Amino acid sequence: MCVFLNTDGAIHSVFSFSAAGGAICNSKGEWIVGYNRFLGKCSVATTELWGLLDGLLILQKQGYNEVIISSDNLENVISISGNKWGDSSNALIRRIHQILASEESWVLTYAPR
Secondary structure, eight states, X not given: OEEEEEEEEEEOTTTOOEEEEEEEXXXXXXXXXXXXXXXXXXXXXXXXXXXXXXHHHHHHHHTOSEEXXXXXXXXXXXXXXXXXXXXXXXXXXXXXXXXXXXXXXXXXXXXXX
C-alpha cells in the first residue's frame, strides 16, 4: 500500500521558536497519523529537515514499503536528492540519506506551496 508523507516546519515571527511536523495519509488522502516536534530556535532549513526525518522514522517503524514524500523546501529537496550518501556535512541530511538508501520504493518530491 502506497502512503504519502507531507512535512513542514514553522518559525514564530516574534519569538523565533520553531516546530516541525507532518501528516501521513493513505492513497485516498485519508489521515493515518500526524506528528510534531518543538525545536526551540533553529533555521528554517533545519526545522524542515527535522520534520522530514521524524516522518521517515515513523514510516520505517510502521513498515511501509511504498512512500511518496513531499516537501515545500526546494533547498532541502535538492540537497538530499543531489548529494551522494555521506557527502553532506549536515548530520540530518546524512541520516535522511541513510534511511532513503535502505528503502527501495520511497520517493522524495518537491511540492510548492
